[in-house]
Amino acid sequence: RLRTAAEGLAAAATARATAAEAEAQAAARRATTAEAAAQDAARRTGFAEEARRLAEAQAAEQVRLADSARAQVALLTRQIESLRAEIARLVAALDLEEAQGRDREAQITLLGQRLNAALAARVEELQRYRSDFFGRLRQVLGERPEVRIVGDRFVFQGEVLFGPASAELSDEGRRQVRDLARVLLEIAPQIPQDVAWVLRVDGHADRTPIRSQRFASNWELAAARAIAVAQLLIAEGLPANRVAAASFGDTQPIDAGDGPAAFARNRRIELRLTDR
Template structure:
């Protein structure tokens, strides 16, 4: 009588798993969107940092050229000052020469010393003229250098403007790429969620007569006792029958999933918190949970499921779904979970 009541109560409509399934799907979509945002931010930061380095290098070159231009301008000013001084000296010498030559022409009884002074002034005048010509050449050379520096500065500024324009275009393309990537990933998540719902719906239909097989969030959960004897990783006959049904449903739904959705069925092994007894096949619960997950994967492969669509993982006792140390709680924690997800 008690067993009958339990079976009737087990078939009551339970809306909680469906609510958890919808909530988990929403959380998965949000996590994907956050992941895409972080990737986009990383790519954008790397692109911007590279452009900043180019801009900094160009700004450094502009600063150097500006300093050189200022130095050349200073040298140019010095040369102009020297030329002005030489020209003033030249004018004064020419004035002295003219004055002395006038006195000589007037026959004012200028002595030989005056003639010598005139000769010396003439010699100094020629020397001043040579110095002035040299200064003029130096000034012309400085002007040429200043013109070359200005041309180089203009080229650098033009290159900087081109770089800034490319940087803006690159940032715009990165932003557009991020938006398109977000849309594409959201579409893939929605598609996979739809196929996951179809897969779980079919599993519910073919496995609905088992009270120890249920849906928890986005996972299909088999209690370990359905598949394995206690402490073993060898599938029992009943477990093979149930896994054969699961493999059939997976093969059927896999034909409908588009090739561009890179999906896998993840098989997770879990144990309770009771330590493994020494001397057995397994040294701890890690080995037991991993071996059970691997046994399930190998059996699904034998039923025709592609190996590249399966993943086995062991979690030992560290992912419990029921708290406490009661036999009921430990029985719930001993389980194999199936989750249809992306690689």
């Protein structure tokens, strides 16, 4: 009985040992599973932490980018406002310049109108004195065929004043020029001082070539004749600043003919009362 009891106890102990071993194995398996679960949880926790850190970093980067974008927008806004202000200033300056330009144009137009009116008045005044001058010359010189009025010019034929191919005034020529000077001296004081009149003495020649040691061309002959008349007018008392001499040679004929009569008409001294 004791043996049987011992065997029973041994079997029971064995069973308990087997059960304990099984329990230990199960516990080991549970521990392994728990460890695996713990490791998995740890891994998951690490992933979550990494994801959290990554998310935080991304969020911080987004905040930084947003702040940078807002700063860029603010800078661009300030630049746009500055450009708008500059454009407004330029537009205002252009408007002012255009307004001033219109004012200047109006002033220039007004001044031009006044100047034209003043010039027209002076021309009219000079025309009146020119008419008086020509009228007085007609009275003094009479109706002589060798002295005539052509437009606004008083014309002396060359033969009236000078000998052939000569620039020396003849006695008759001196008398004619002195009569002319006397008329001018009577009229000159009546002309206002601010009327810039001048008596222009124009010398003209025909186109016959001149053969003279003194004059190389008809232009020089015509110039010498005009100067001779001008010098005598000044010697008779006409102010030198009111007398001018010019030569046109044979360039402005009044008769295009080829005969002696045409040539005689082209040899002439013309007097013109004009402005400077």
